[in-house]
Amino acid sequence: SSNDRINALSDALTGNLKSIISSFDSIRSKTSRQAEKQEKKQMERTLVLLKPSTIERALVGEIVNRFEKKGLRIVGMKMMQLTDEILAQHYAHLVKKPFFPILKASMMKTPVIAMCLEGVDAIAVVRYITGYTNGRKADPGTIRGDYCMSNQQNIVHASDSPEAAVEELNRFFRPEEIFDMGDLNLDRLYAVDEL
Numbered sequence: 419s420s421n422d423r424i425n426a427l428s429d430a431l432t433g434n435l436k437s438i439i440s441s442f443d444s445i446r447s448k449t450s451r452q453a454e455k456q457e458k459k460q461m462e463r464t465l466v467l468l469k470p471s472t473i474e475r476a477l478v479g480e481i482v483n484r485f486e487k488k489g490l491r492i493v494g495m496k497m498m499q500l501t502d503e504i505l506a507q508h509y510a511h512l513v514k515k516p517f518f519p520i521l522k523a524s525m526m527k528t529p530v531i532a533m534c535l536e537g538v539d540a541i542a543v544v545r546y547i548t549g550y551t552n553g554r555k556a557d558p559g560t561i562r563g564d565y566c567m568s569n570q571q572n573i574v575h576a577s578d579s580p581e582a583a584v585e586e587l588n589r590f591f592r593p594e595e596i597f598d599m600g601d602l603n604l605d606r607l608y609a610v611d612e613l
């Protein structure tokens with residue numbers, strides 16, 4: 419009968435739709451598995467500056483200790499005096515702000531210590547443990563939350579994105595000043611499938 423034919427046709431269409439949907443599902447889960455895999459493999463390098471507020475308050479050891487204990491590997495470290503030129507580049511997004519002259523002076527008051535830290539997702543991890551810009555509002559447990567009361571004398575600078583990390587590491591380090599630590603300690607810091 420025509421009813422039977424309609425039912426057969428509708429069954430066939432439903433079957434086709436189901437198989438199309440399931441192949442979409444399989445593509446989607448494969449893509450998210452790939453994304454997860456890629457996410458896990460991000461061994462990154464990031465720039466940290468121990469600002470003059472850290473040097474003046476003799477907190478260098480404590481702050482370095484926080485990063486080291488966390489499991490970030492120090493792959494570059496040096497003391498340097500910042501200049502007008504490097505600060506105009508480093509704080510290019512802030513040069514027009516009224517507070518820029520005081521910021522610049524505060525960053526030139528003593529030398530700073532530049533560090534290159536390495537780890538899986540290091541850029542985000544370092545920002546997270548650095549905390550909110552203003553030390554008065556930063557969460558306790560973060561470096562700024564635990565060590566300062568200021569919006570400007572806020573202990574550390576940390577790169578805020580993968581693009582900034584590359585640009586800032588190039589600005590503060592020559593290639594030969596950043597060291598390849600090979601697999602030193604990696605087996606203690608990460609599970610095998612995290613690398």
Ligand code: TYD
Pocket residue numbers: 512517521550551569570571572575576578
């Ligand atoms: P910003 O890039 O906004 O913050 P962060 O250091 O958390 O990435 O600002 C850079 C520095 O400029 C900041 O660490 C301290 C200084 N600053 C001031 O002195 N006053 C301000 O109002 C702001 C926003 C920043």
